[in-house]
Structure formats: structure tokens, C-alpha cells
Amino acid sequence: MGVSITNSGAIILDKVTCDGHVPGSKIRVITHVHSDHLQGLEKSIRECDLICSTPATKDLLEVMEGLYPLQMITPLYGTPFNYEKNTITLYPSGHILGAAQVLVETENGERYLYSSDFVYEKIQALECDVLVLDATYGHPSCIRPSLSTIRRELINIVREELENNNSIIILGFYGKLQEVMSLLHKKKIEVPFINPPKVYLISKIYEKYGIRLGEFYSSTSELGKRITKSQQHIGFYHPSSRPKISEDSVFVHLTGWQFGTPYKKVSSREYIFSFSGHADFNQLIKYVDECKPKLVITDNARPGEASRLAEEIKARLGIEAKPEPFNNNTKK
Numbered sequence: 001m002g003v004s005i006t007n008s009g010a011i012i013l014d015k016v017t018c019d020g021h022v023p024g025s026k027i028r029v030i031t032h033v034h035s036d037h038l039q040g041l042e043k044s045i046r047e048c049d050l051i052c053s054t055p056a057t058k059d060l061l062e063v064m065e066g067l068y069p070l071q072m073i074t075p076l077y078g079t080p081f082n083y084e085k086n087t088i089t090l091y092p093s094g095h096i097l098g099a100a101q102v103l104v105e106t107e108n109g110e111r112y113l114y115s116s117d118f119v120y121e122k123i124q125a126l127e128c129d130v131l132v133l134d135a136t137y138g139h140p141s142c143i144r145p146s147l148s149t150i151r152r153e154l155i156n157i158v159r160e161e162l163e164n165n166n167s168i169i170i171l172g173f174y175g176k177l178q179e180v181m182s183l184l185h186k187k188k189i190e191v192p193f194i195n196p197p198k199v200y201l202i203s204k205i206y207e208k209y210g211i212r213l214g215e216f217y218s219s220t221s222e223l224g225k226r227i228t229k230s231q232q233h234i235g236f237y238h239p240s241s242r243p244k245i246s247e248d249s250v251f252v253h254l255t256g257w258q259f260g261t262p263y264k265k266v267s268s269r270e271y272i273f274s275f276s277g278h279a280d281f282n283q284l285i286k287y288v289d290e291c292k293p294k295l296v297i298t299d300n301a302r303p304g305e306a307s308r309l310a311e312e313i314k315a316r317l318g319i320e321a322k323p324e325p326f327n328n329n330t331k332k
């Protein structure tokens, strides 16, 4: 079957399909629970012999999507399993809890790797023959400060605003919110954390996997409501459920699209913070270099810079690269 990306965003690695539905495919891997990687999942549940993810992704799928596929298998990171002469192994990708890179080894000894969404500082690159690569930040202008600088600045701003008697509302995608909760907890920031219901359920799964997030309360519980009303706190919200701003609170938006500096203060009560679950441009290039593939296919089914990234990989590394599918999102 080789390696390709379909128009609907399914990644095909020989007999294995990842993060999309392909009619006739019998095995689907879910790399992580973000919605742009769950397309066509209900069809795959009806048609596939096997649905595969890490145990944490399975737990998140249950609480976030209410899906309980009966044919699910949940290998641990680094533990290979076989399916029709393919050996499949999931490796950490450093993205949301449970997220995985997928390595498929064929009967001819070819190694096909799908990076999925990844945080370069938290993972190990794997050598492969063909690499399917996330291209979200594939333009050379997409360069962020180091993770340690960003974390330090975020802690500073949070401390400063708490000292000014403000409450803080942090807005970001699922997974990023829990990463920030864990970071603030480690740095001994002890005001109560408030989570709306879905964020709360996800936080509970993080705790189940041993990640300490501090004292957090559901915004809909009696205690949560009381804290939100009358006590200094930090709220963690998805951007789609942003609460109203009040006089004694500030917003911190977590985004991958803030480049150059760790943050921008856009008004007296709003910060835009560079906090991403994806590699930036330099990290994408380094990752490809370390994977040593003969061919890179950049993901052009999801928003990003797949065509430009393929050009840059060819020019900078001398490695063959192309975007797929060819017609989606292709930038001039």
C-alpha cells in the first residue's frame, strides 16, 4: 500500500490507517484525541477489525467523545504488535496525554513513521525510510523562544497578576490547559484551579496517569461556584467556552501562533502567550534530519504550510519531500 495522505486526512502507512477513515482498511490507529485526528472515527468503528491507541487516549476518547470501540487494543509506548505482516509501535509524541508517533515496519523491512502532532523537546526522533510530517508551523517565519523561556515567563506573569489581586483565566486547547496546571502546581502556585466540566474530566484522566495538577474544582460544583464568585482563582477554559471578563481578572491566551517573543500584552487585561503543542519550523527541520528518511510527505490535509515545508526540507537537507494531498490548502 505504501505511504500516502488522503483528501480526508487519513494517513496510510502500508496496511495501517491513522487519524482518518479509509473504506476497506481494517486497522485504524488514533494518534490522539484532538478533533482533527478523529475524522470518520464512527465509520472506522463500524468497519475496522482493530482500533488502536495508547491506554490514555482510549480513556480520553471515552470522556471527551463518549466512544467505546469494542475492538480497541491499547499497546503501551514502545511495545510492538503485529497485524498482517506489519509491526506497529507507538512512541510518545509529547503532545496531549497519550499522544503517539506511529512506526510501521513492513515485511520487507521498510520503516514508515507518522510524526502526528509533536513537541520536539519532549520526544525522541526515530529513524525511518518514509516520514509523514505535521506541517502546521512549516513556514520559516514560525520560530518560537525555547520552552524553558516560555515557561519561566508564564510563571512570572501569573505570579505578578496574582500579587495584583487578580484572578486569571487561561484559555487553550485540551491538553495544553492541563500542562499549564501541572506547571503552576510544580511551581507552588496555590490558588484554587477552576475547570469547566469537560476540562475537569480530562484533568481527572491526567491524574489517573500520575500527573499532579494541584487543587482543581469543577466550575459547576457548589464549591467551584463559590470559589469562582468570591475567591482569587485561576480558571482553565477552552477558547470556545471563554467566560466573560470581569474587573478583577485577566486573560492569558495560549497559542502556537505567537512567534519571536514569549508573549504579547495586547491590553491591560489580556496576554497572548506562545505555548504550543507542535514543533516550530526549526524543530521540524531538526526532527527530519534526525529521522534520516529517504522521503518526507508533509501533511497538507490539515491547516499549515505543507508545500513550503516540503520545499524547505529539499533545499536545506537535500531530502526528497512532497505535500499530500496535492490540492488541499496548497499555498502559492
Ligand SMILES: [Zn+2]
Pocket: 032, 034, 095, 117, 277
Ligand atoms: Zn493535536
